[in-house]
Amino acid sequence: METQRIIEFPHKNMDKRPRKRPRLTWDVPPPLPPPKVLPALYCVQEFGNGGMPNYACSSMFYGAIPRTGSPPWRPDDKDGHYVFAIGENLTPRYRILSKMGEGTFGQVVECFDNEKKELVAIKIVRSINKYREAAMIEIDVLQRLARHDIGGTRCVQIRNWFDYRNHICIVFEKLGPSLYDFLRKNSYRSFPIDLVRELGRQLLESVAFMHELRLIHTDLKPENILLVSAEYVKVPDYKFLSRSSKDGSYFKNLPKSSAIKLIDFGSTTFEHQDHSYVVSTRHYRAPEVILGLGWNYPCDLWSVGCILVELCSGEALFQTHENLEHLAMMERVLGPLPHHMVIRADRRAEKYFRRGARLDWPDGATSRDSMRAVWKLLRLPNLIMQHVDHSAGDLIDLLQGLLRYDPAERLKAREALRHPFFTRDVRRPTLLVATGET
Incomplete structure (x- = not known):
């Protein structure tokens, strides 16, 4: 039976x-x-x-x-x-x-x-x-x-x-496509900043909601954020309008609705449960996880910061598959890791550092390709200004709060929602979708 x-x-x-x-x-x-x-x-x-x-x-x-x-x-x-x-x-x-x-x-x-x-x-x-x-x-x-x-x-x-x-x-x-799939179908072209603002607001609201229930998602990434609707519109992509194109690449898709929902709670952890293991998908993993310092609610906010950069640029911020390269990328984009975090790193992470708590880079690099992958990265302000025009200053400041190395100093979800990036009087996303402005 x-x-x-x-x-x-x-x-x-x-x-x-x-x-x-x-x-x-x-x-x-x-x-x-x-x-x-x-x-x-x-x-x-x-x-x-x-x-x-x-x-x-x-x-x-x-x-x-x-x-x-x-x-x-x-x-x-x-x-x-x-x-x-x-x-x-x-x-x-x-x-x-x-x-x-x-x-x-x-x-x-x-x-x-x-x-x-x-x-x-x-x-x-x-x-x-x-x-x-x-x-x-x-x-x-x-x-x-x-x-x-x-x-x-x-x-x-x-x-x-x-x-x-x-x-x-x-x-x-049944929901629509993930943000990752929407980017992929658009050849990884970034979302306009006003749409990023609305997506970021909803994402932080959802994270704050979970944290208030004493739940930590631990696996936030564009694949786990779904648009509610699969409807979309084609709009001119002004970055490509000056070029001739036979395949229509001077147009890109934008979702008709910015409504999103979180999915995949298979790794979600209650606050009181054991937090000693490795969490988060590699690209969105917080430094305290890599260093073996333990983790809690702030690891979700680090992931949110990485996601917002990806929505603005079209590419994952830290595209890596190994810890030393990942830490080197963080230092390239955000500056040196704090000394007090490095000296507390667990035994598995000690090998990534030399005496004096300096990262063993580039000497410890596994290949020249790995070194090039780190060197090509820009500092966070330069990276954002390359993709964002208006609101760039506010977004950079918000990201610097979400991507603070020390989890104790990192913005909380409700604090992030009160940031000027969300509270200033800006154009509504509905206008953005109608005009295709960036």
């Missing part, structure tokens, strides 16, 4: 979609696997200026797929992932339309909810104990967020969850 433990959640003020790189939003779904037990329903997902995606479904095998009931049992793959075919059901209630992404935790699929008659996103967790246990912790966090997020405007909303064939399945509202 199949176990289906279903927990329902309030269903008000919901929007639309999630998750993980590689995401397939705005892309045609990948080629379907050859049908073995059941033939597959092929759906082409198209996004444009309309509010909802259009599905062109092949009816070749449509009659062969049961509209109710579950598919035959199949063994999981070698990594514990659930094996499915497009068009079949995930429990009688949910019909699988496409695969949206995959991560270490499992997979995310887009489904049609036959009961509520809407599209949802379902995270199917691998059938391995540690991932099942982590999923139950995530559900606990999501429930806590849902109870306090009145109107569901800050974080992705959980619809329900169930245990299906030894896979924890978490059902979410």
